Amino acid sequence: MSDSTSGSWAEIFTPRYATVTLILCLGVALFAFNAFLASVALPTAVQQLGGIALISWALTLYLVFAIMGGAGAALLKQRLGSRTALLVSSAVFLVGTLIAANASTMTEVLIGRSFQGLGEGVVAAICFALIPELFPSRLVPKVFGMQAVIWAVAAFGGPVGAGLLTELVSWRAAFLINVPLVLIFATMVMFKVPGRDNVPGLNPGFPGVRLLTIGAGIMLVALAGISTPLVATGLLAVAAILLVGAVALDARSRVRLMPDGAFRPNSTVGSGLWVVLLMPIAGATSAVYLVLLVQQLWGYGPTLAGAVGAVMAVAWSLSAITVANVRQRETRKVLIRTGPALIAIGMAGVLIGLLAGQIVIVLVAQLAIGAGFGISNGYLNLTLMEASSDNDRDRTSALLPTTQSAGNAIGAALAGVAANTAGYASAVTTDAIHLAIIPVFVLGAAVAGLAFVAALRTTSFMTTGATASSFAAE
The missing domain is CATH 1.20.1250.20 (MFS general substrate transporter like domains)
Structure with a gap:
């Protein structure tokens, strides 16, 4: 259309x-x-x-x-x-x-x-x-x-x-x-x-092996988030093997759960799914620890700390509404690319604000993270839906919230591993907490950087021609 x-x-x-x-x-x-x-x-x-x-x-x-x-x-x-x-x-x-x-x-x-x-x-x-x-x-x-x-x-x-x-x-x-x-x-x-x-x-039968493999992989990711750093690293490695194996097994199945070329970086859908996965992995860093950190470092109560954390959700909604009327293809490409970049900048900003003791910096950074998701998420999803063939569109569309949920789980686990490895659990002084959270937010910014690279690749395919299919007629 x-x-x-x-x-x-x-x-x-x-x-x-x-x-x-x-x-x-x-x-x-x-x-x-x-x-x-x-x-x-x-x-x-x-x-x-x-x-x-x-x-x-x-x-x-x-x-x-x-x-x-x-x-x-x-x-x-x-x-x-x-x-x-x-x-x-x-x-x-x-x-x-x-x-x-x-x-x-x-x-x-x-x-x-x-x-x-x-x-x-x-x-x-x-x-x-x-x-x-x-x-x-x-x-x-x-x-x-x-x-x-x-x-x-x-x-x-x-x-x-x-x-x-x-x-x-x-x-x-x-x-x-x-x-x-x-x-x-x-x-x-x-x-x-x-x-x-x-x-x-x-x-099609029942894809039990693939679903159990995916479930086992996510279960190991969840367990990693509450394990010691060494055990967590091993669990995440096994989880990665299981999840990669599930994708590979699905690609060879007669009736697939995922769209053709899922997570292969040689197409709009393949590279775009990496953006869908990596952005929530990056965002989970702030989502998991920010509310707790402002209570520990600045003595905020639960309500005020929760409001600081919720700024991101508000920015997400407002920015999504603001850009919803964009029609130009080139502008949509810019929004898809800019989203991960804003998340990376926001993660760095949250860290700087926490280390400097400046709530204004933290709030502005939270706005950047939320806006990063809001301006890019809808058009990224639309691009993947449009790029899918008629036979694959259901698989692509259904995989989007699933991939986002998996990203949130993986991000929470990775943030936990980074924090525990840096000694966050035993940190009691302000300086010790500061040192422990640096790798957590650096990890979030780095993953957002990878999402930006994947977004560049995704939008590069958008320049090669029209979409593979159209949506429902008006």
């Missing part, structure tokens, strides 16, 4: 698109809210149920199963059709929510969180896959802009809402709030999402 015209923001809320816009935003909202729920509600749950040693696994298992679900989402969509796949995955998420909310032990909570992750991983991935199917390409950046807003609201409202429900009602209510949301989502899907769209006669 041509991008010669640019739709207004109001168009995604017209009768033609309003319902599907709401469906996609609600699907993302379920994922975003639950990403913040565990850290707020589960400490109270642990006090009632015991099993404090298992609390970190509530997030770990949710993430691992979400990535596994996302990896298989395109195949599930092809096999069952969009509507059935979303309804089934919503049911899985609902079952997990009910198990966790009614748990009598932490083990049951973990089982529920695993089901939640599996269901929501599929929901989020299929919602991404539906974007090029249900919207013309000129509206896609606005849809991603709305999703950025959802994440910003979740970053603020998720912890606050879960905290209020936990304090005023119970931690179980923080889980049960998902029930009406997922029922509304499922009802809307039933009436508005296209039905069966699979290839007749196709029986």
Whole structure:
């Protein structure tokens, strides 16, 4: 489709698109809210149920199963059709929510969180896959802009809402709030999402080996984040072997989970997926440690420290909205390249601000990091969707949120290894903390630099001709 015209923001809320816009935003909202729920509600749950040693696994298992679900989402969509796949995955998420909310032990909570992750991983991935199917390409950046807003609201409202429900009602209510949301989502899907769209006669089977390999790799990454530096290094090495092996195995499979040439730097899609992976790896550095650091170094309370951390989410949303009307191809290329560069600059700025004791520098750097994600994320996703063949577009679209989640997990683990190796856990003086965090933020800036190189390569392919395919007709 041509991008010669640019739709207004109001168009995604017209009768033609309003319902599907709401469906996609609600699907993302379920994922975003639950990403913040565990850290707020589960400490109270642990006090009632015991099993404090298992609390970190509530997030770990949710993430691992979400990535596994996302990896298989395109195949599930092809096999069952969009509507059935979303309804089934919503049911899985609902079952997990009910198990966790009614748990009598932490083990049951973990089982529920695993089901939640599996269901929501599929929901989020299929919602991404539906974007090029249900919207013309000129509206896609606005849809991603709305999703950025959802994440910003979740970053603020998720912890606050879960905290209020936990304090005023119970931690179980923080889980049960998902029930009406997922029922509304499922009802809307039933009436508005296209039905069966699979290839007749196709029986792809179950890609169990590939999904288990991906799950095992992400599990090892998560374990690395809570291990000693030496053990963590070994776990990350094995995880890298497993994940690379999963990509290689998928490339040789008759029915693939990933698009053709995934992560091979010789195409727009291949190199672009590296940008999608590397940017959240870089961003995780600030996301994991900044809130804690401003409390340790400057004595900020939890609320004020959380506000400093949330500046990035606000900048992400505002910048995504600001650039959503860009139509020129050359400008989009500039935005894709500039995003990782801003993240690298922002990481360096956060470090400088922390070392100098200047909150203004930290806030400006946080704005740069958020803007880096906001100005580039939507157009990077759009570029990968447009560059994919008709047969591969579902796989590419569904792989985007999965790759971002994997990047967040890998980034958190790498940041933990860097911090622990530098002695952050035992640092008690300001000088010792300063020395320990230098490699953490240097790592984040370096990874963002690699993302910039991958972005240069991705946009270089955009100059060679038109996209491989077009989106839905207007």
